[in-house]
Amino acid sequence: MDWFSQLTSGIGVYVALVVFTGGMAWRAWQWSRTPRSAVRLALYPKPKTAAGRFGKLLVDTFAAPQSFRIAPAIMVAAVLFHVAALAAFVGHLRLVHEFTPLVAVLGVEGMNTFAAWSGGAAGIIMLAAVLYWLGRRTFGAYKNLSVPEDYLLLALLLGIVLMGDHLRFVGGLHAATYQAWFASLMQFRPAFPAELASSTTRYALDWHMLFVDAFLIYFPFSKLTHAIGAFATNLVRSSE
Template identity: 60%
Template sequence: METYLWITSVWGVYLTAIVFFGGMGWRIYEWSTTPKSAVRLGMFPKPKSGAGRFAKLLGDTFIAPQSAKIEPTMWTFAFAFHLAALGAFVGHGRLIKEFPVLPEMLGEAGMNTFAAWTGSIAGIVMLAGVLFWIARRTYGPFKNLSVPEDYLLLFLLLGVVVMGDHMRFVYGGTIHAGVYRDWFMSVLTFKPAFPSELLSSNVSVSLGTHMLFADLFLMYFPFSKLVHSIGAFSSNLVRSSE
């Protein structure tokens, strides 16, 4: 089991970091070095001032009010998923450093309970989002439009979320952030090691598998449609451009 962890949760992390940041950097480089469209592609109505257009860009990207209007169900799941993913991302910050303020207010046990609640909610919402998207791609025009990339990404995402939830719901009461932090900080400081609590428990399987999916997901990220996470800002800005 230790080998599996070393592959997925140490060397895999390093490889993923290289591929992910390299890939995203390369993607941004490619976009920024390709000349802008000479034709004006903006649409109306659009704010007259630059600040107004910037505000509209943020609204269009983070809220997508037009999409909400035309397909509220899809929008609800998508919005909830992205919000939960953001929450999960922030929550994973505990792997680096305990949050400020909150633990003092809640106490250590209170903090763990809080994390359990928020993490559980985020985990469930993300799972619901992924399952909704998978279901949606199994019929009608959605199925016809889908390509293997779509299913691959959903499969990897499902793996990440299910194994994350597994750690949260099965081991959440016994193994807390501090243990994972020891491992993660050791990787970040290039002195990789696994705390004994991890190795002595079956949580290592969950962590290893969670990391396996996360590694694959993030390595594929820059080469997939998921680059909408950065590209949407630029394309939504064009919508309101001159």
């Protein structure tokens, strides 16, 4: 690994994970230490039971039906993006361990084909959603509401997705190669396997990881803390 690879796909990964995990924990701890509003801030109607409130919290957070009714286009983009991002994340877990039950069903070739199609679809959907958001924020009537943070996050996402899509569609390397690199990360001895080290694809991987690292490091200090905060604020909506 050269210094750039080490920075992005080696040591950078550990730094990003530590900052992300610590930062999110810090943010949650900060919120928990701030006293709750004594005033009731619920909206009506609201469920009468705790179970009902919990159910509504899940619906509001994961489906946001009210938002869909008033702004269907952006909500479709948001849901598609989040689902695709979740699918991509799950797909990346293959780097940690092969999905053996799926391989047993689909066979090695079938698994690779499935991963290629599902990963490719996720990558295209994420790219389309990010471009839509970028366009909406740049050319929309309310662009004056946007701040540099909004563009930074979109730029990082665009970088992650573009490089990810490059690895998926152009890279030409199979999962086993990336698994070897990932195994080295897990053993705290980051190194590229020979096939990756000798391929120009590693540049795409390095840039992909640079954007991922930066995104994870910035995450806890950004509006993206809605990833955990939205549960709390949506609960207030139907609180007692």
